[in-house]
Amino acid sequence: MRTSVRTTGGAGARERGRRAVSTPQRVQAPVLRVRALAKQFGDQVVVDGAGLDVPGGSVLGLVGPAGSGKTTLLAMVTGLLPPDEGTVQVLGVDAWAQHARARQLVAAMPDDDAVPDSLTGRELLIWKGLVAGLDARTAAEAAGLLLRATGLAEAEGRTVAEYTVGMRRRICLATALVRRPKLLVLDDPFAGVDEDSAATMRVVLRSFTAEGGSVLLASRSAESVCDLVCAVERGRVATGQR
């Protein structure tokens, strides 16, 4: 896990600051930039001035307890829920002022029950590719690659309804990747997943970031696949990252 704690003052902080200046680091413009994001449902402030950056080629984990506002924050990043205040930019594209363009850059992993399970794994991926605008040949190639990467090649002809929980999670991850997004958004992706499936998913995420993709992942506890972790509490994202 990469360590980068922002300094807040004091001798220790100054020392860390000096070390940060003297250590050469790869500087990456953030793929996702969130600033002062806020959302309220009735009287309840659910996201309260949240800000964060996801650097290119990284997995950033948002970790917080149930009800801390993670899902709401993700919904504003993926363009599903308009914020009351604040900005979301993906590669400099404003997620709300340039909604359609931004949505082409971002993909969210769907919930298991949000994919049509009467399709086979292969049919599902090809269909998702076609819907995303790929031509038939590219969609079929992408489906084949993702079926192999997610360990589902042997099950590609079975309907998703026949898949185990872990297989469903893997095919859902594949559906999010089929159109090659720049930013992948995952809400509790490993919940209830067997360890073999989770390990395969982590490998898929690592190859996605190795090719320059970025991931924003929310969960209730820190995940080993994360390069950076930010704590979320009562709708606020802690400035410290580790």
Ligand SMILES: Nc1ncnc2c1ncn2[C@@H]1O[C@H](COP(=O)(O)OP(=O)(O)OP(=O)(O)O)[C@@H](O)[C@H]1O
């Ligand atoms: N559409 C909505 N209308 C009213 N309240 C909502 C709505 N969506 C979320 N909330 C409330 O906002 C709060 C934060 O919910 P959210 O799902 O964002 O938290 P979370 O951190 O993702 O929790 P979990 O880890 O359980 O998924 C909760 O109290 C929830 O009841």
